[in-house]
Amino acid sequence: TRVRPSSKRCAVIGGSGFLGRHLVEKLLDRGYSVSVFDIRQSYELPGVTFLQGDLCDKQALLSALKDISLVFHCASPPPASDDRLLFERVNIQGTQTIIQACIDAGVQKLVLTSSASVVFEGTDIKNGKEDLPYAKKPIDYYTQTKIEQEKLVLEACDKQKGFLTVAIRPHGIFGPRDPQLVPTLVDAARQGKMKFIIGDGTNLVDFTYVENVVHGHILAAEHLRADSPICGKPYHITNDEPIRF
Ligand code: NAD
Structure with missing residues (x-):
């Protein structure tokens, strides 16, 4: 039988980014050992292993995910690039590759950073809940691929196989x-x-303080168990009140 890796060993895909780095710092504070997988390395931090690679490269992912039990996926091309093919390659095909690599490597939990814009149809939403449907006409290619990405991750949740997933939807x-x-x-x-x-x-527009986003990710990861109602579900993380804009 295979020995399950320690639940405190995690990888942050996109860990060199703005959100990713905050997440890495908080995970270290909470006693996790952290590997960062990213196409670039933007800082050094004692206790963090950096692996440079493209998340579309399954072999590179497989070596990064060895002995890892928990994966955070917070990598994405910048929304402003508006490059449809790049979004499709990284956010859709790349996410499929991540899911497959996680399953092959024996990873138990995958937490995706999605986006609240997956339910945005161009009109104000007040007190919107997670049961809102996905936008039929997403506002841009980026959002279109964030929708597909979220569906892939949530549909991959499989209690029988012991592979559990959840998505966090921050905004701004x-x-x-x-x-x-x-x-x-x-x-x-x-x-x-x-x-x-x-x-x-x-x-109206919502903004979310980065530490609240990080907190949401870690809470989701730590509560993700086969008997938990959060399995395969998305959660909005925003600050209390939307701001007039
Ligand atoms: P960021 O650009 O600072 O970080 C993204 C990281 O992903 C970068 O370090 C980049 O190098 C890495 N990356 C991109 N393509 C990659 C690839 N092919 N392989 C490996 N790594 C790759 O962005 P951020 O603001 O930290 O966003 C993190 C996540 O949060 C994204 O999924 C984004 O969609 C989501 N999000 C962000 C916001 C926001 O306001 N910043 C709002 C909602 C959702």
Whole structure:
């Protein structure tokens, strides 16, 4: 019989990114041993093993996932690239490769970073729950592939095989080292591009503090057991109140 790897051995795919690095730091604090798998290495941290590779490369993944019991998948091409083929290759085919590699490597749990935009149809959602349907007309290619990716991961949940999955859906993540959200808004404001209101000024948008997103991921991972109702389900993680935008 095969010895199950320790439940405190995890890998963070996309661990060099904004969210990934915060997740890695918190996992270390909580006593996990962490491997990062990413196409780039953006920092050094004692106790973290870095493996550089493309998540579409199954062989590279298999060596990174050896003896790992828990995988966080928070890698994605930047939404702003709007590169349909790249999104399809990485978010859809790459996620299929991750699922297969996890199963082959004996990984027990996979936590996906999805996005709240998978249910966004272009109109305000207030108190939206996870039972909202997937957007029929996603707002862009990125979101379209995030929907497909989430379906693949949640459908792969298999209690019999001992492979459990869950998805976390944040929206607009902000916090220390945010490379995107706040800097883009500040730049736009500096260039005088914040003088216009789209709509009547009552549009709503959610932002999520990065540590809350991290907390949601770790809670999901630690509660993911065969007898848990969270198996194969998505969860929105946002701050309390949407902001008028
Ligand atoms: P990020 O760009 O900072 O990090 C993504 C990481 O993925 C990068 O380090 C990148 O090198 C890596 N990556 C990309 N392609 C890869 C590949 N082929 N193989 C291996 N690694 C690859 O992005 P982020 O803001 O930290 O986002 C993390 C996750 O959260 C993504 O799945 C994103 O869709 C989701 N998300 C982000 C936000 C947000 O506001 N930032 C909101 C909702 C959902």
